[in-house]
Each structure stands twice: as structure tokens, then as C-alpha cells.
Amino acid sequence: MKKLVIATLGGALLAGSLNVYADDVEDAIEYRQGVFQAIKWYFGPMAGMAKGDIEYDAAEFTRRAEMLNQLSYMPEEGFIAGSDKGDTDALPAIWEDMDQFSAGFDKLQENTAALAEASKSGDMATIMPAFAEVGKTCKGCHDNFRD
Numbered sequence: 001m002k003k004l005v006i007a008t009l010g011g012a013l014l015a016g017s018l019n020v021y022a023d024d025v026e027d028a029i030e031y032r033q034g035v036f037q038a039i040k041w042y043f044g045p046m047a048g049m050a051k052g053d054i055e056y057d058a059a060e061f062t063r064r065a066e067m068l069n070q071l072s073y074m075p076e077e078g079f080i081a082g083s084d085k086g087d088t089d090a091l092p093a094i095w096e097d098m099d100q101f102s103a104g105f106d107k108l109q110e111n112t113a114a115l116a117e118a119s120k121s122g123d124m125a126t127i128m129p130a131f132a133e134v135g136k137t138c139k140g141c142h143d144n145f146r147d
């Protein structure tokens with residue numbers, strides 16, 4: 001009887017810890033996708049202004065560029081071990097070459113900082129090259145690391 005209780009308890013504990021693990025992975029995937037959605041939310045209107053679809057507003061563009069720079073520091077920690085499996089478009093290549101993947105975020109941080117700086121000029125001709133670099137950084141990483 002005692003053994004059975006212990007076995008049951010052990011099983012429950014084990015199931016509990018496995019559940020926690022699954023939740024961690026699920027939470028991490030949701031977290032990073034959520035941050036990328038926030039990145040898109042900030043980036044979208046900037047692209048609209050760059051293309052001339054939305055009227056250029058210098059202060060609003062700068063605010064968005066600064067927020068984008070803040071957000072660029074956030075997704076990386078969501079790529080925890082084991083989170084290559086699940087409801088995700090992240091490719092296994094990330095965990096095979098974490099250094100290169102991580103360098104992509106360094107680049108995003110640098111390029112969004114440069115964009116925030118350029119945006120203070122209030123001059124689209126000055127902003128455009130910095131904006132294009134950020135767009136290239138998104139695409140470069142997606143090409144290599146996103147399904």
C-alpha cells in the first residue's frame with residue numbers, strides 16, 4: 001500500500017514536472033512570437049511612411065524607431081532549449097548555430113539604433129538607407145532561420 005502511494009505520488013510529481021516543462025516551451029514560443037508581433041506592429045507604419053502610403057510624421061517615426069530598438073533586445077531569450085518543437089516556424093538551424101542566430105539580433109539592435117538616430121534628422125532621404133538596412137536584417141534572419 002505504502003509502495004503504491006509512493007509510486008502514485010512519484011508519478012504525479014513526474015507528470016507535474018513534465019507539464020511544467022511543456023508549459024515553459026509553449027510559453028517561450030508564445031512569448032517570442034508575441035514580441036515579433038509587437039515588432040511588426042511598430043515596424044508596419046514606418047514602412048507605410050517610407051513608401052509614402054502613410055503621411056510622414058517625423059516625431060511618430062522616431063518614436064516607433066526607438067520602440068523598435070527596445071523590442072530588438074527581447075525575442076532572443078524566448079529561443080530556449082527544446083523550443084524547436086511545437087507550434088513554431090523556428091528552424092532547427094537556430095539551435096545548430098546559435099552564434100550566427102544571436103549575431104542576427106546584435107545586427108538588429110545596431111541597425112535599429114542607427115535608424116532611431118537617423119530618424120531624428122526628420123529627413124526621409126537620410127532615413128531611407130538606415131530603414132533599408134533594418135528591413136534587410138529582418139529578411140536575412142528569416143531566410144536562414146524561419147520556415
Ligand code: HEC
Binds near residue numbers: 040087105139
Ligand atoms: C535573428 C533573427 C531574426 C530577426 C533579426 C528578425 N526575426 Fe522575425 N522571426 C524570427 C524567427 C526565428 C521567427 C519564428 C518564431 C517562431 O515561430 O517561433 C520569426 C517570426 C516573425 C514573425 C511572425 C510571428 C508570429 O506571430 O508567429 C514576424 C511578424 C516577424 N518575425 C517580424 C520580424 C521583423 C519585422 C523583423 C525586423 C524588424 C524581424 N522579424 C527580425 C527571426 C528573426
